[in-house]
């Protein structure tokens with residue numbers, strides 16, 4: 001079916017830096033992500049070598065590359081051809097062969113084959129405004145097995161609107177000065193102005209409405225990051 005003319009352009013909302021060949025090689029150092037804790041959570045939830053895992057908004061593949069040896073099929077989906085090229089290069093260097101890289105987005109990835117047992121997404125859903133997040137979550141539910149797990153991490157705000165100024169200021173004041181070491185104050189301010197982080201009390205009903213039971217919620221001490229363990233009902 002043809003894409004309607006009113007449909008969101010996912011590439012235009014992907015964040016210009018994720019499409020920039022000058023930025024992407026420094027991404028892993030800047031992000032400094034260790035996937036070990038998330039992998040341990042997924043293993044505790046039953047992840048094994050028979051499973052199909054989809055990583056949506058996989059970026060440079062820090063999670064995907066660590067998870068691939070633990071599952072049967074790992075599909076790394078990202079709208080950015082630059083991020084995916086970096087991921088492919090890292091996969092080739094490490095000799096991992098069960099990763100499929102797909103240049104699509106939350107709203108355009110068409111899953112083929114056995115339904116997913118696990119869907120993982122970290123710091124990517126905020127690229128979509130809330131209407132589109134709801135569509136994306138419904139699409140995720142449709143690509144999964146009943147009982148499958150969605151593990152979703154994102155910049156999600158677990159505070160009340162009247163607390164916004166104080167919580168956000170505390171977050172911004174902890175940002176590093178140097179962009180190689182993390183997201184600077186200016187970059188976080190841009191995130192607030194131009195991207196679509198939402199409140200936990202808006203996102204959680206969206207997750208449930210899409211057909212998931214939220215089994216675990218971690219709102220985090222900063223109240224600007226949340227992680228959700230969701231079961232496909």
Ligand SMILES: C[S@@+](CC[C@H](N)C(=O)[O-])C[C@H]1O[C@@H](n2cnc3c(N)ncnc32)[C@H](O)[C@@H]1O
Pocket residue numbers: 010013014015018031033056057058059060061062077078079080083104105106107121122123124127128
């Ligand atoms: C901040 S990075 C996070 C990458 C990785 N998940 C991580 O935790 O390091 C956000 C990623 O989401 C991707 N992205 C943005 N919009 C997307 C969409 N609509 N569908 C899929 N990926 C998207 C970007 O290209 C980028 O690679």
